[in-house]
Amino acid sequence: MSSTKQPREKISKMSGEVVDSNPYSRLMALKRMGIVEDYEAIRQKTVAIVGVGGVGSVAAEMLTRCGVGKLILFDYDKVELANMNRLFFQPDQAGQSKVEAAATTLSFINPDVTIEVHNMNITLMDKFDLFMERIRRGHPGVQGPVDLVLSCVDNFEARMAINKACNELNQVWMESGVSENAVSGHIQTIIPGETACFACAPPLVVASQIDERTLKREGVCAASLPTTMGIVAGLLVQNSLKYLLKFGKVSMYVGYSALEDFFPTWELKPNPQCDDRQCVHRQADFHKNPVSRKMDFMLKAEETAAPVHEEDFGIVVVDETAAKDLQDDTKVTEGLRSEYTKDDQGTSAGQGDAVADTNESIEDLMKRLGSL
Structure with a gap:
């Protein structure tokens, strides 16, 4: 049927x-x-x-x-x-x-x-x-x-x-x-x-x-x-x-x-x-x-027009070399970056929260803290 x-x-x-x-x-x-x-x-x-x-x-x-x-x-x-x-x-x-x-x-x-x-x-x-x-x-x-x-x-x-x-x-x-x-x-x-x-x-x-x-x-x-x-x-x-x-x-x-x-x-x-x-x-x-x-x-990159995105989906594209330079213990896929990175002491910091290096020793910092 x-x-x-x-x-x-x-x-x-x-x-x-x-x-x-x-x-x-x-x-x-x-x-x-x-x-x-x-x-x-x-x-x-x-x-x-x-x-x-x-x-x-x-x-x-x-x-x-x-x-x-x-x-x-x-x-x-x-x-x-x-x-x-x-x-x-x-x-x-x-x-x-x-x-x-x-x-x-x-x-x-x-x-x-x-x-x-x-x-x-x-x-x-x-x-x-x-x-x-x-x-x-x-x-x-x-x-x-x-x-x-x-x-x-x-x-x-x-x-x-x-x-x-x-x-x-x-x-x-x-x-x-x-x-x-x-x-x-x-x-x-x-x-x-x-x-x-x-x-x-x-x-x-x-x-x-x-x-x-x-x-x-x-x-x-x-x-x-x-x-x-x-x-x-x-x-x-x-x-x-x-x-x-x-x-x-x-x-x-x-x-x-x-x-x-x-x-x-x-x-x-x-x-x-x-x-x-x-x-x-x-x-x-x-x-x-x-x-x-x-x-x-097979589409050739140089012959293909760049896509026109009408909406923002929050996708971030970065240079591949920048991703390769990341020193985090956890490797990320090329073309991506971490939202947060770790400093040398292992604490997490946002990319905009970096602390300036004053070259002061721990003893000097303790003295400054005690005088407050």
Whole structure:
């Protein structure tokens, strides 16, 4: 079953006019500051999100608030009270399908965004063809392919289905995931033929020929933290915006480990012996015509206008050399300074409370004190 939520006419639209009363103007400021060349282009973009759970629902909300033109949502689960430890969903939505509940909320947040929903399991044979068709022709107007597919599912079978569809359609997509212990996650950009697909480097559990469904134990479920899922969703949408609006450098892979505050990044090369034959075909096509689809628009400082700040947020920027010269035992990050410093005797003094050095000995000072 599928449906499309059209913009609500009774709610004022988030027009592109840059005025204080329009929340969209804050996003348009990215263009005024020289970060994005054409932010309005986001309204012409269509993004498909597979999996509207802890990561997918928040990613959908972020894209909606950013003014994306159209979202196509795929999921077959229902909202449960157990989902309330995450962001986005509300207790009164329990029992509704996740896609329908998401569409209602997102349409209220920004009625300009067209929301198309499909309450179905894409891994089923009869649903997979429809999934392929919506990726191929989901873009409104031209009836062409979507601009980007985001994978926010929590199982290997669904990821492989997305991988198969995107390899066959030569569709760029981004994969995301959160670990079972809820304290780490990752995002990965996959360009068929140019980077490793999901089948090129399968996870260890699959390489060991173990059915992931046998790993589930009765009464035990994966941990879930709204913080980790929010962080991963933010990384995913930030990367999506860079790809869609062509600014900054699109990350090929970013990991996140909350226990170590570690963000590893690298790029995975495609495997010539990949089990997905469509991936091998895409690799051959890329070798014949090596035109990269990676977006690398690193902004050069000398070419970027200085940001115009309309408000004072109390941020103080100082020369880096001044920060390096601080003699406090507690080192501070370069570019920052301490509000209070310690003198040689270890007492704290404000920067404007320095005492003049008279070169008097302690005995002389005691005599002066006794004569008072």
